[in-house]
Amino acid sequence: xxxxxxxxxxxxxxxxxxxxxxxIDDALEYEDTYTNMExxxxxxxxxxxxxxxxxEQMVVLNELRADLMTITDNSNTYLQEVDANVDNADxxxxxxxxxxxxxxxxxDCLDNxxxxxxxxxxxxxxxxxxxxxIAALRTYVYLQAAVQFGKIPYITKPIVTVKDMNEAYASAxxxxxxxxxxxxxxxxESLPFMNPYEESPLVINTVSGSSSKTTVDGQLxxxxxxxxKLLLADLYLWNNQYREAATLYKEFLDQDSKLAETNNxxxxxxxxxxxxxxxxxxxxxxxxxxxxxxxxxVNANFTSWPNMFSDLMSxxxxxxxxxxxxxxxxxxxxxxxxxxxxxxxxxxxxxxxxPSSACIYNYNxxxxxxxxxxxxxxxxxxxxxxxxxxxxxxxxxxxLGLFDPSQSYVxxxxxxxxxxxxxxxxxxxxxxxxxxxxxxxxxxxKGIAGTYGTSYPSGITLNGKTDEYGVLLPTSNPAYFRxxxxxxxxxxxxxxxxxxxxxxxALLYFDSRFYSSASSNPFxxxxxxxxxxxxxxxxxxxxxxxxxxxxxxxxxxxxxDLSDCPTKQDSIYLVEKLIMDEASRELAHEGNRFPDLIRAxxxxxxxxxxxxxxxxxxxxxxxxxxxxxNNVLGNADYTSSDNWYLKWH
Numbered sequence: 074x075x076x077x078x079x080x081x082x083x084x085x086x087x088x089x090x091x092x093x094x095x096x097i098d099d100a101l102e103y104e105d106t107y108t109n110m111e112x113x114x115x116x117x118x119x120x121x122x123x124x125x126x127x128x129e130q131m132v133v134l135n136e137l138r139a140d141l142m143t144i145t146d147n148s149n150t151y152l153q154e155v156d157a158n159v160d161n162a163d164x165x166x167x168x169x170x171x172x173x174x175x176x177x178x179x180x181d182c183l184d185n186x187x188x189x190x191x192x193x194x195x196x197x198x199x200x201x202x203x204x205x206x207i208a209a210l211r212t213y214v215y216l217q218a219a220v221q222f223g224k225i226p227y228i229t230k231p232i233v234t235v236k237d238m239n240e241a242y243a244s245a246x247x248x249x250x251x252x253x254x255x256x257x258x259x260x261x262e263s264l265p266f267m268n269p270y271e272e273s274p275l276v277i278n279t280v281s282g283s284s285s286k287t288t289v290d291g292q293l294x295x296x297x298x299x300x301x302k303l304l305l306a307d308l309y310l311w312n313n314q315y316r317e318a319a320t321l322y323k324e325f326l327d328q329d330s331k332l333a334e335t336n337n338x339x340x341x342x343x344x345x346x347x348x349x350x351x352x353x354x355x356x357x358x359x360x361x362x363x364x365x366x367x368x369x370x371v372n373a374n375f376t377s378w379p380n381m382f383s384d385l386m387s388x389x390x391x392x393x394x395x396x397x398x399x400x401x402x403x404x405x406x407x408x409x410x411x412x413x414x415x416x417x418x419x420x421x422x423x424x425x426x427x428p429s430s431a432c433i434y435n436y437n438x439x440x441x442x443x444x445x446x447x448x449x450x451x452x453x454x455x456x457x458x459x460x461x462x463x464x465x466x467x468x469x470x471x472x473l474g475l476f477d478p479s480q481s482y483v484x485x486x487x488x489x490x491x492x493x494x495x496x497x498x499x500x501x502x503x504x505x506x507x508x509x510x511x512x513x514x515x516x517x518x519k520g521i522a523g524t525y526g527t528s529y530p531s532g533i534t535l536n537g538k539t540d541e542y543g544v545l546l547p548t549s550n551p552a553y554f555r556x557x558x559x560x561x562x563x564x565x566x567x568x569x570x571x572x573x574x575x576x577x578x579a580l581l582y583f584d585s586r587f588y589s590s591a592s593s594n595p596f597x598x599x600x601x602x603x604x605x606x607x608x609x610x611x612x613x614x615x616x617x618x619x620x621x622x623x624x625x626x627x628x629x630x631x632x633x634d635l636s637d638c639p640t641k642q643d644s645i646y647l648v649e650k651l652i653m654d655e656a657s658r659e660l661a662h663e664g665n666r667f668p669d670l671i672r673a674x675x676x677x678x679x680x681x682x683x684x685x686x687x688x689x690x691x692x693x694x695x696x697x698x699x700x701x702x703n704n705v706l707g708n709a710d711y712t713s714s715d716n717w718y719l720k721w722h
Contacts, residue, residue: 107185110199114275116185117203120178121297122407124210125399127171127217128488129410132472132664133426134166134221134719138709139666140694141432141657142469143702147418148425158709162722169225169721172218179211181231201265202273208264209301212257216308220668223718224249227256250675254312261305270298292400293386300325300396300491310499311672313680319503319580322496330584330604337604339393341493343520344607345614355380357389360615361443361451374447378615379456382489383474397491400475403483411472412484419463421481427467428458428662431697435658444617450658451616457661469662489663494611498656502649504580506676508641510648512581517655518620520610522585527606583608611659624650627693630683646683649673650690670694671717678714688712 106112136142137155144156151164161167186204189195195203218225226245232238248256270276276295278287287294302321309318329340338344345360355362355377362375377390384391386398401409416422436453443449454460459470475486498517505513515524584603612618622635628650631643635651638644653673657666674687685693691711699708710716 107189107194109194111274113182113186113189113195113199113203114273116182117207117275120175120182120207120210121399123178124175124214125401125488126407127175127214128399128401128407129414130166130171131217132411132488132662133414135217135664135667136662137426139670140698141429141435141661141666142426143429143698144704145424145427145466147423152425153704153706156709157704157706158711158716159706160720162720167719167722169218169222172214173228175214176211176218176228177232179207179214180229182207183211183229184231199273202270205264205266205301206270206298208260209299209304212260212308213299213304215253215257216304216311217668219248219250219253220671221719222721225253225721227253250311254308258305258308258312258314261301261308264301267301267305269300270295289400289402291385292402296386296395296398297400298397303396303491303496307499310503313506313676315503315506316576316580319500319507322500322503323580325496326493326500327583327604332604334602337602338607339389341393341396341496342605342608343494343497343611343615344393345520345609346607355390357393358615359390359394361617363445363617374443374445374451374617376451376456378451379470379474381492382471382487393493395492396496399488399490401485401488403485409484409486411486412476412481415469415472416476416478416481417461417464417466417468419461419466420476420478422468424466424468426469428469429698430701431694432657432661433458433467434697435654435661441621442619444613444619450618452658452661457658471662492663494659495656495663495665497611498652498659502652505645505648505652507577507580508645509577509581510635510641510644514622514635514648514651516610517652518610518612520608520614521583521605522607523609523613525585527585527603612655622651624654627697628654628690630685632683642681643683646677646681649676674714674717688714688717691717 133155144152151166154161154164155166183204186200190200224247226242226247228241228245232241276287278285303325306318306321326341330337339357344358346358359378359381361378381391381394386395413423414426418424436450439448457470459468461468472486501513501517583605585605613620624633626633630646632638632647635644635647638647653669656669670691674691677687677690688711695709695711
């Protein structure tokens with residue numbers, strides 16, 4: 074594929090003077106700006122710039138409507154209305170306009186890309202990468218809009234004039250999630266290119282013959298673009314196609330597992346090491362540590378977990394965690410909205426939103442201690458939220474990682490969209506609904522190495538077996554068997570008695586085997602350390618927190634403890650809530666919460682529940698949020714599914 078210099082693209086990333094900035098009446102009068110690949114890339118960056126204008130609305134709707142974020146005394150009426158689920162046609166947060174502005178820009182790009190392909194202005198490879206990216210972004214925005222607004226118009230052609238816009242909205246078919254999801258899935262399944270950008274100058278900058286990753290203001294542009302396979306997995310998950318979703322999630326999580334053992338455990342596996350010799354030197358891991366030989370000392374601890382929200386994306390630890398995140402450089406348009414929303418007034422913000430009391434309670438439960446009995450979750454204070462010493466404001470910290478209050482005029486930051494922990498939680502959500510609740514919950518809390526260990530089971534007969542390369546395995550030492558899903562009769566978890574289903578076994582199997590002595594290895598190039606050897610769970614491994622398997626009674630249905638569940642179905646119902654519970658600690662305020670809860674609530678209503686309907690479950694969470702605070706407009710009522718969706722304005 075031909076490569077181009079992209080310096081001029083970078084210079085104009087947030088100041089594009091193309092059709093994406095034009096009035097809707099004039100949008101298609103700029104068709105002559107679609108003449109070559111550089112033009113196509115400029116328009117793609119323009120679409121993503123338009124998408125960035127959605128950041129504030131998406132975070133507000135996806136978090137403030139849920140249980141982990143709430144208003145402050147400084148909140149304006151619009152935010153109070155969102156919090157109380159009160160309709161107002163003039164409230165900009167409650168209007169679908171910005172969602173459809175992005176959708177229209179996507180439609181315009183896709184329409185012109187088709188024309189460019191016909192005119193041979195793009196090669197088939199260039200077209201496939203770019204068309205697929207924009208079609209996926211449109212699909213993502215449609216999913217986000219449908220979660221919030223319920224039945225929405227589905228439009229796939231660009232709107233040229235205001236008259237066309239009125240006619241399009243009047244005549245377009247309107248679909249709820251049940252009708253829309255199959256259409257979105259069909260779109261994604263038909264895309265010609267599903268991998269991330271590979272050789273595009275959008276991500277690879279070639280200057281004087283040397284390749285490097287494209288950067289904008291020092292930030293890697295690679296992270297700006299949607300991950301298409303994970304979006305398709307999300308759509309499958311929403312559509313209750315759990316096996317299809319789990320397959321894509323696992324493919325993503327398990328990538329790099331066959332690399333050399335020095336690197337096969339890092340990317341996207343949420344790895345952990347447990348202890349650290351020198352405080353501050355966290356290297357490749359985002360986790361809470363105990364200082365080595367001092368793990369029993371409650372004061373001898375260090376956490377690097379908050380650093381994922383402030384590190385440069387070029388660090389190895391950030392590259393192993395983040396998948397999709399967009400940086401807002403200071404002084405560019407669109408401006409970064411979250412300093413004003415979240416920062417304390419003494420630091421230069423308006424402090425209109427803060428963590429809810431329910432959010433803070435999640436991290437300070439007295440019955441959920443660290444493994445050395447310290448009484449707090451390191452993902453809480455100092456990580457998800459901070460206490461401002463000047464006026465005791467409790468602020469949402471994740472969006473302020475790049476903000477320095479001493480230079481409050483420099484307002485930059487990131488919009489958090491996808492990271493590996495989210496994928497891990499969604500994979501567990503799938504496996505639970507596939508009928509493996511214990512595996513799913515252990516995967517979240519204790520991880521593969523923490524649950525299954527790091528050595529092969531004893532008593533395995535390998536006579537006549539070959540490895541994945543066709544090499545005959547030794548008959549006496551199974552340590553040499555790496556096992557990547559090829560010899561099913563010796564794989565965990567079949568040997569653990571979990572399943573004899575080969576398809577599910579491939580989903581359940583992760584290689585955590587660890588053998589430090591490679592000198593006895595008879596096969597050149599063999600890895601003796603499995604890629605999941607450092608995976609000990611989001612909770613026990615990465616946070617050094619104690620294991621738990623119970624919910625507070627007000628969130629549970631018939632059973633609050635996993636050990637009390639008499640049937641697998643009861644366990645599935647409870648583990649689903651446990652996964653949502655742990656997600657509240659891991660992903661708080663990152664823009665996932667309300668959609669995650671709606672997905673679970675829809676499933677509770679459609680596929681059976683433990684005596685608590687989806688509406689009752691949502692309301693129980695909202696009631697927790699409402700404790701200790703007052704919204705003059707009242708409190709949201711989500712007991713009826715009719716109230717889950719905003720009115721169309």
